[in-house]
Amino acid sequence: MCSHGGMRWADQTIQVDDGALPGLGRDDLVRTVTTPEFAGITFHEVLCRSLLNPVPVSSGMPFRFSINTFRGCTHACRYCFARSTHTYLDFDAGEDFDKQIVVKLNAAAVLRKELRRRSWQREVVALGTNTDPYQRAEGRYRLMPPVIGALASSGTPFSILTKGTLLARDLPLLRQAADVVDVSVSVSLSMVDGELAGQLDPGAPSPRARLALIREIADAGLAPHVMVAPVVPYLTDSTAQLDALLAGLAAAGAVSVSAIPMHLRPGAREWFLQWLADEHPALLRRYRALYGRGSYVSAEYSARLADRLRPLVSHHGLAGRSGPVSDVAPAVVATVASRPATMAEPTLF
Numbered sequence: 512m513c514s515h516g517g518m519r520w521a522d523q524t525i526q527v528d529d530g531a532l533p534g535l536g537r538d539d540l541v542r543t544v545t546t547p548e549f550a551g552i553t554f555h556e557v558l559c560r561s562l563l564n565p566v567p568v569s570s571g572m573p574f575r576f577s578i579n580t581f582r583g584c585t586h587a588c589r590y591c592f593a594r595s596t597h598t599y600l601d602f603d604a605g606e607d608f609d610k611q612i613v614v615k616l617n618a619a620a621v622l623r624k625e626l627r628r629r630s631w632q633r634e635v636v637a638l639g640t641n642t643d644p645y646q647r648a649e650g651r652y653r654l655m656p657p658v659i660g661a662l663a664s665s666g667t668p669f670s671i672l673t674k675g676t677l678l679a680r681d682l683p684l685l686r687q688a689a690d691v692v693d694v695s696v697s698v699s700l701s702m703v704d705g706e707l708a709g710q711l712d713p714g715a716p717s718p719r720a721r722l723a724l725i726r727e728i729a730d731a732g733l734a735p736h737v738m739v740a741p742v743v744p745y746l747t748d749s750t751a752q753l754d755a756l757l758a759g760l761a762a763a764g765a766v767s768v769s770a771i772p773m774h775l776r777p778g779a780r781e782w783f784l785q786w787l788a789d790e791h792p793a794l795l796r797r798y799r800a801l802y803g804r805g806s807y808v809s810a811e812y813s814a815r816l817a818d819r820l821r822p823l824v825s826h827h828g829l830a831g832r833s834g835p836v837s838d839v840a841p842a843v844v845a846t847v848a849s850r851p852a853t854m855a856e857p858t859l860f
Contacts, residue, residue, distance in 0.1 A: 645675025
């Protein structure tokens with residue numbers, strides 16, 4: 512979590528040429544910011560024109576709209592399927608995704624306007640489907656509190672998916688929102704090995720910190736769902752590893768889990784496989800056999816993973832328990848999705 516007082520943002524102005532963000536309208540860019548507290552990271556503060564992203568009905572997702580307050584993510588997860596979306600801004604899907612972060616300064620104001628439309632039907636809105644709304648910079652920009660307030664005051668149910676422990680700051684707001692609308696809070700955690708997590712999710716909170724967050728969510732009266740995603744083939748998918756993870760989740764107060772094997776979509780595929788070649792070269796041949804030329808694991812792998820997970824989920828009591836905000840959470844327990852439906856934006860669930 513970052514503090515407000517120590518950050519040197521106030522006097523910075525745009526110091527880039529007109530072509531610096533060719534994929535982003537120049538009129539939308541307010542300023543570009545760097546600060547010692549985020550060494551190596553550049554923030555592009557923009558005024559967005561819309562915030563609600565339609566999700567096709569054909570996707571099969573339990574929500575019709577998504578919101579992303581940032582583009583790019585300092586969690587720097589090597590496998591992140593959203594990496595290719597950064598190329599729409601003429602950034603690359605590797606280091607630029609981790610270090611060139613677009614911040615939607617007027618997110619809440621635009622959202623309030625969209626929610627006042629007569630056509631708005633108060634359908635479920637998902638936050639965190641592309642980049643994490645509680646990545647570290649949220650501590651400085653504080654985009655989420657007014658977004659939560661806008662959704663709740665308009666009677667709009669919503670879900671949040673995050674790895675960010677900064678969500679704990681907003682638990683009182685989320686509890687208040689849950690009194691008037693359905694709210695689902697999900698934490699993404701797929702391993703308890705802190706060393707491996709530090710390699711795969713180098714900018715994200717540790718597994719221990721995320722377990723503590725799950726406990727805080729449960730203690731706040733919200734029913735935490737956990738996305739065991741991605742399950743990384745041959746690195747986090749053994750029965751012993753999954754058993755240890757689910758035991759930790761149950762002890763922390765999680766009520767249900769969903770699991771998704773790692774997708775290697777263009778952008779993420781190259782970035783992850785380069786890491787794999789450097790750290791685990793013996794696995795490259797197995798990965799080529801498992802993924803072929805595509806982005807998804809084989810159906811056989813998914814079936815085997817589901818068979819391992821099903822008894823573990825039952826044993827640890829993570830098949831879902833009643834709670835005040837569990838209705839919006841995906842009712843996918845011990846289910847492994849090998850191939851997600853097509854969406855306007857990539858989503859974990």
